[in-house]
Amino acid sequence: xARSLIFLLALAALWLAFSGLLMAMPLILGMLxxxxxxxxxxxxxxxxxxxxxxxNMIRIQSYLGWITLEVIKxxxxxxxxxxxxxxxxxxxxxxxxxxxxxxxxxxxxANSITLTPGTVTVETANGAFLVHALTHDAAxxxxxxxxxxxxxxxxxxRK
Numbered sequence: 001x002a003r004s005l006i007f008l009l010a011l012a013a014l015w016l017a018f019s020g021l022l023m024a025m026p027l028i029l030g031m032l033x034x035x036x037x038x039x040x041x042x043x044x045x046x047x048x049x050x051x052x053x054x055x056n057m058i059r060i061q062s063y064l065g066w067i068t069l070e071v072i073k074x075x076x077x078x079x080x081x082x083x084x085x086x087x088x089x090x091x092x093x094x095x096x097x098x099x100x101x102x103x104x105x106x107x108x109x110a111n112s113i114t115l116t117p118g119t120v121t122v123e124t125a126n127g128a129f130l131v132h133a134l135t136h137d138a139a140x141x142x143x144x145x146x147x148x149x150x151x152x153x154x155x156x157x158r159k
Contacts, residue, residue, distance in 0.1 A: 003047050008038050063154040067112050070147075074138070078117040081135065090136045093122070096129045096144045098151075105155035112147055 011034040019030060041047065081087045096113075100106045110121040113131055118138035123130040133139035 004038060004042070007041065007047075008034055011037055059154045059157060063108075063150055066150060067115065067147075071115055071117065074117040074119075077137065078134065081118075089134060092133055092136070092139055094131050094133060094139050094141070096131055096141070096148070098127055098129060099148055100127075100152055100155055102155055105151055108154065109148060109151040112151060113144070 012031065015030045015034060019026060021027065021030070081089065098106060098109050100109055106124065106127075110124055110129055113119050113121045113129065116138075118134040120132045121129050122132050131139075131144070
């Protein structure tokens with residue numbers, strides 16, 4: 001029950017922050033939308049799934065801070081490539097192994113790769129991800145290994 005209330009409050013806060021509308025009708029419709037999302041989430045069993053039983057919000061917030069900085073750095077790198085007169089594009093596909101054990105961890109890792117400009121997770125299978133990288137630097141296995149370690153630490157609570 002507490003998890004549902006926190007989810008509902010978080011949805012309402014996000015809706016209010018993104019819409020900024022404080023008139024009666026939009027507020028009512030926004031709250032109805034939040035309640036509909038809560039209902040659908042319950043019907044899907046999202047609150048019953050073992051991957052989501054004890055998320056550590058401090059670890060998740062720490063990871064979100066780190067990934068935000070990585071996305072900013074990657075945006076700058078991709079902008080330099082796009083704006084250069086002779087872009088040095090070296091597209092390639094690479095296969096990356098992941099160490100996550102839960103669906104939450106694998107989804108976080110795959111989405112983190114895709115959020116980072118210049119890389120897209122194309123396929124997931126058997127604990128590995130097929131990733132398209134725009135440049136040789138974007139395909140850095142060391143960067144993916146660091147991201148994998150951080151996601152696993154977020155997932156498990158161990159460094």
